[in-house]
Amino acid sequence: MWCFIxxxxxxxxxxxxxxxxxxxxxxxxxxxxxLELDRTSGFINTMLLISGSYFVVLAVHRIRHGHSRxxxxxxxxxxxxxxxxxxxxxxxxxxxxxxxxSMSTNTFYMFYLGLGFFHFMHVVLGMVILGxxxxxxxxxxxxxxxxAGVETGAAYWHMIDLVWIVLxxxxxxxx
Amino acid sequence: xxAATFNWLILMALTALSFGVAEAGVAGGAALVxxxxxxxxxxxxxxxxxxxxxxxGGAWRWVVLGWLLLVLGLIGYAFQYA
Numbered sequence: 001m002w003c004f005i006x007x008x009x010x011x012x013x014x015x016x017x018x019x020x021x022x023x024x025x026x027x028x029x030x031x032x033x034x035l036e037l038d039r040t041s042g043f044i045n046t047m048l049l050i051s052g053s054y055f056v057v058l059a060v061h062r063i064r065h066g067h068s069r070x071x072x073x074x075x076x077x078x079x080x081x082x083x084x085x086x087x088x089x090x091x092x093x094x095x096x097x098x099x100x101x102s103m104s105t106n107t108f109y110m111f112y113l114g115l116g117f118f119h120f121m122h123v124v125l126g127m128v129i130l131g132x133x134x135x136x137x138x139x140x141x142x143x144x145x146x147x148a149g150v151e152t153g154a155a156y157w158h159m160i161d162l163v164w165i166v167l168x169x170x171x172x173x174x175x
Numbered sequence: 176x177x178a179a180t181f182n183w184l185i186l187m188a189l190t191a192l193s194f195g196v197a198e199a200g201v202a203g204g205a206a207l208v209x210x211x212x213x214x215x216x217x218x219x220x221x222x223x224x225x226x227x228x229x230x231x232g233g234a235w236r237w238v239v240l241g242w243l244l245l246v247l248g249l250i251g252y253a254f255q256y257a
Contacts, residue, residue, distance in 0.1 A: 002235060009239065013246045020253035043194045047187060053225050054183035061176055158226045162239075165217050166246060168190075169210045173197040174254055 001152045005159045008122070012163045015118070016170055019111045026107065031175045033108035041092050042172040045085050046164065049123075052081030053161040056130075056154045059137075066144035068137055075134040075150075078157065082127045089120050112171055119160070119167060126160045129153045182224045189213040204255060211251050218243040 023030045059074035093116070096109075103110045133153040136142060142150055193210045222243065223229035228236035 006238060006242075009242050013242055016246055017249050017253070020250045024253055039194070039197060043190065046190045046194075050183065050186045050190065053221065054179060054186075057179045057183075057225050058176065061179070155226055158221055161225070162218055162221045162243075165214060165221065166243070166250075169193055169214050170250060173193055173210055174207060174250075175197075175202050 001155055005155060008159060009163070012119075012166075015111075015115055016166060019115065019170060022107055022111065029106055030108045033106060033112070034172070034175050037112070037172055038092055038095070039172050041088055042168050045088050046168045048081045048085045048088070049161045049164050052078040052085070053158050055081065056157050060147070060150055060154050063137065063142050063147040063150050064144060068140050068142060071142065071150065072134055072138045075130055075137060079127055079130050079134065082123055082130070082157075085123055086120065086127075089116065089123075093117075115167060115171065119163060122160050122163070126157050129156055179224065182220050186217050186220055189217050207251060207254050211247050215243065215247050218247075 055074045055078040059071045059078065062068075062070040062074060093113070096113070101109055101113075103113045130153050133149055136149060190213075193213045196206050196209055219240065222236065222239050226239070228239060
């Protein structure tokens with residue numbers, strides 16, 4: 001899993017730097033387009049992913065002590081944060097599409113929509129992984145001496161959070 | 176678990192700080208330094224505390240921390256100098 005996570009970080013890193021250096025060719029366009037974004041939505045989404053990561057930490061802590069039910073509850077709480085994130089992103093994307101904005105509108109929106117959708121799909125995958133881990137935990141499949149699956153799912157979820165922690169200021173805040 | 180809760184609150188506070196800087200209309204280098212430093216600190220908390228890589232043997236922690244430092248450093252360079 002860690003090799004997979006590092007490969008994911010590498011890909012996101014390349015996209016982030018491509019955005020940062022593409023911006024240098026047309027700073028005014030990037031700044032003007034960025035002002036059209038819903039910064040508050042990005043802020044709430046950041047809070048949701050951070051809280052989801054925190055709940056996953058609590059889930060790992062509970063299973064370490066053999067509390068399978070409590071672990072399940074915290075994993076469900078983390079997935080609820082992920083689901084809320086996805087709903088907010090869909091609202092954000094649909095607003096842009098309704099306004100006639102697409103990836104071909106300009107270079108900024110190519111990165112905004114491309115990076116946003118790429119990360120969106122990772123959150124979906126993270127929820128699928130957490131869902132599988134939650135189901136197994138609910139059935140009592142993890143114990144205080146055997147919880148590697150929970151840790152693996154947690155590591156992937158934290159990677160998604162880490163990537164968003166860089167993506168949020170890069171796309172929404174810095175100008 | 177008190178440590179995890181404390182780290183979560185720090186992450187929320189740093190996010191609010193970065194958001195507040197942008198909402199206040201601060202731009203350019205004046206926003207770049209605090210926002211990137213807050214992002215670096217947040218990333219380190221996630222890597223060391225949430226991913227629990229601090230104290231793990233081998234190069235895993237330094238590879239992930241190196242990724243964060245390199246990406247944020249180059250973003251800072253692109254925004255400030257390029």
